Amino acid sequence: MSKQGLAGLGQDGVDDCCPGLLTAPLDEAWSVELAKVFKALGDPIRLRLLSMIASRAGGEVCVCDLTPAFDLSQPTISHHLKLLRQAGLIDCERRGTWVYYWLLPEMTDRLAGILTRPAGRPLPEPAGTAGDA
Template sequence: MSKQELAVLGQDDADGCCPGLLTAPLDEAQSIELAKVFKALGDPIRLRLLSMIASRAGGEVCVCDLTPAFDLSQPTISHHLKLLRQAGLIDCERRGTWVYYWLLPEMTDRLAGILTRPAGQLLPEPAGTAGDA
């Protein structure tokens, strides 16, 4: 119950590090892999689970602390945790009776990099758009 199939986005570094979403058109295979991760983040319950796990001081959270924080059944929480794990965002380990989850910061770092545009690449913003006013 540990290392998942998170081969996701592994080839980015081979290209020279972080081709990014904003600098060049994504090819089809990359977009499929990346969409899986964003889809995992595209649910309010999973976002709250992830933030509860990531912001935990000790770096890990017992499922027994997560489940009662929601108005959902235990199998539903377990299902959402599984999706986050399959996306490579978290991992878990059983220790005795309890199972502990923790963040895999590699993935969130990679997403942050993908969403960050290179300095100096400011868009011309054709029409009356979002400057800052």
């Protein structure tokens, strides 16, 4: 299979059969970051854990309250929580024996912005790039 140079959608100056892009697509770095987040959300256990944390009154939940909701061991639940932390979706703090988790709204707000943005609106900026010059 040959690799021929392909003009980007609506970027070659030629009238295409379809309208051009309304906004710039994701750049490579932001795509890589988002792929990690969506991979973390691609597991039903992690998706349920995130939902449980997000819906908790007071904004945080102890791992001891999460574990009984699953037919899994506490170390397995902790592993899933670690993957959600690495994706930037949650954070935690150890208090004595237990670890407490809470949602990081910055990432979930950016995901919501990407998934629900109206046509013609720019994508939300990745973390660390807003205001950089």
